[in-house]
Amino acid sequence: MKKHNYSAGPSILPQEVFEKASKAVLNFNDSGLSILEISHRSKDFVAVMEEARSLALELLGLQGKGYQALFLQGGASTAFLMAPYNLMKENGKAAYLDSGTWATAAIKEAKLFGETVIVGSSKEDNYTYVPKGYEIPADADYFHCTSNNTIFGTQMQEFPSTNIPVVCDMSSDIFSRELDFSKFDLIYAGAQKNMGPAGTTLVVVKEEILGKNGRTIPSMLDYSKHIKAESMYNTPSVFAVYVSLLTLQWIKAKGGIAAVEKLNNAKADLLYAEIDRNPLFKGAAKIEDRSKMNVTFLLNNPEHTETFDALWKAAGISGLPGHRSVGGYRASIYNAMPIESVQVLVDVMKTLETKV
Numbered sequence: 001m002k003k004h005n006y007s008a009g010p011s012i013l014p015q016e017v018f019e020k021a022s023k024a025v026l027n028f029n030d031s032g033l034s035i036l037e038i039s040h041r042s043k044d045f046v047a048v049m050e051e052a053r054s055l056a057l058e059l060l061g062l063q064g065k066g067y068q069a070l071f072l073q074g075g076a077s078t079a080f081l082m083a084p085y086n087l088m089k090e091n092g093k094a095a096y097l098d099s100g101t102w103a104t105a106a107i108k109e110a111k112l113f114g115e116t117v118i119v120g121s122s123k124e125d126n127y128t129y130v131p132k133g134y135e136i137p138a139d140a141d142y143f144h145c146t147s148n149n150t151i152f153g154t155q156m157q158e159f160p161s162t163n164i165p166v167v168c169d170m171s172s173d174i175f176s177r178e179l180d181f182s183k184f185d186l187i188y189a190g191a192q193k194n195m196g197p198a199g200t201t202l203v204v205v206k207e208e209i210l211g212k213n214g215r216t217i218p219s220m221l222d223y224s225k226h227i228k229a230e231s232m233y234n235t236p237s238v239f240a241v242y243v244s245l246l247t248l249q250w251i252k253a254k255g256g257i258a259a260v261e262k263l264n265n266a267k268a269d270l271l272y273a274e275i276d277r278n279p280l281f282k283g284a285a286k287i288e289d290r291s292k293m294n295v296t297f298l299l300n301n302p303e304h305t306e307t308f309d310a311l312w313k314a315a316g317i318s319g320l321p322g323h324r325s326v327g328g329y330r331a332s333i334y335n336a337m338p339i340e341s342v343q344v345l346v347d348v349m350k351t352l353e354t355k356v
């Protein structure tokens with residue numbers, strides 16, 4: 001039986017994507033060859049890369065607006081250092097919002113390159129909210145934020161207006177909600193949550209911000225070099241890019257980000273309503289900053305843990321335990337999670353009331 005997969009990442013993908021991807025492993029485009037054994041320079045794969053790059057921009061509403069999409073390697077963790085390498089001047093400075101563990105990891109890398117100003121932090125409160133009311137220094141080379149804090153279950157609802165380039169790690173909520181993406185100058189996201197398998201990172205960059213910081217950048221870390229090579233500077237993660245393309249096509253067929261967001265809102269509303277109604281549970285994040293992708297919650301009485309764990313496991317649910325720094329539970333309800341699976345979890349939470 002297929003499980004209800006609440007894993008934070010790598011995570012659930014649409015069933016039809018799994019089916020198409022497995023066909024391509026055996027016989028890609030009726031070529032008599034597996035996608036795993038063809039050249040990345042072959043006509044068929046070049047077409048995959050071109051469509052994936054262009055569809056990413058189309059879905060974000062950034063087509064023809066001076067942006068380029070790239071599918072790189074090294075995960076979002078490599079983007080943590082590519083951002084300062086490409087954007088921070090020698091003796092320059094950058095502004096960072098510290099909203100969680102991944103933001104902290106990005107800050108650690110930026111500090112290797114120059115002055116790194118933390119404009120706001122919710123660390124003292126174990127990142128239960130997104131810092132607000134901060135000021136961004138006008139002379140910083142860029143501002144960096146994390147749109148969705150995967151571990152803590154918080155999500156930025158508003159983004160600051162600033163004249164300096166805005167860089168955003170959207171690893172765990174890319175393609176999940178409508179935003180004015182043209183407010184961002186550099187977006188990056190590891191594929192393994194809302195887009196595809198682990199192994200590729202989507203980077204969307206406004207070309208005009210590149211090549212201005214005066215640094216000599218190693219080729220593999222230089223966004224301009226990757227743009228010039230049409231995201232084929234070296235051998236790309238062929239399969240991860242292909243599966244990402246299948247997911248982007250699935251989003252488009254659903255009606256684009258707007259349609260997917262409607263479903264995501266319905267799923268999040270269903271689950272948060274139960275967390276707030278059920279006296280056995282409480283949400284881990286401040287209500288106003290709750291994430292619609294990673295729903296973190298706790299049992300009010302830890303003595304119910306064994307009974308609850310047995311119930312959700314018996315219901316075919318997988319990947320529900322929270323990250324060790326929050327404890328409790330984390331239901332990752334990415335784009336591909338059907339509302340029927342969320343209902344299964346809600347029913348289990350209701351059943352617990354009858355058992356304790």
Ligand SMILES: Cc1ncc(COP(=O)(O)O)c(C=O)c1O
Nearest residue numbers: 075076077102150169171172190
């Ligand atoms: C928001 C966020 N940023 C960055 C990362 C790190 O991504 P990667 O493992 O692709 O380096 C993660 C991984 O969970 C994440 O959730």
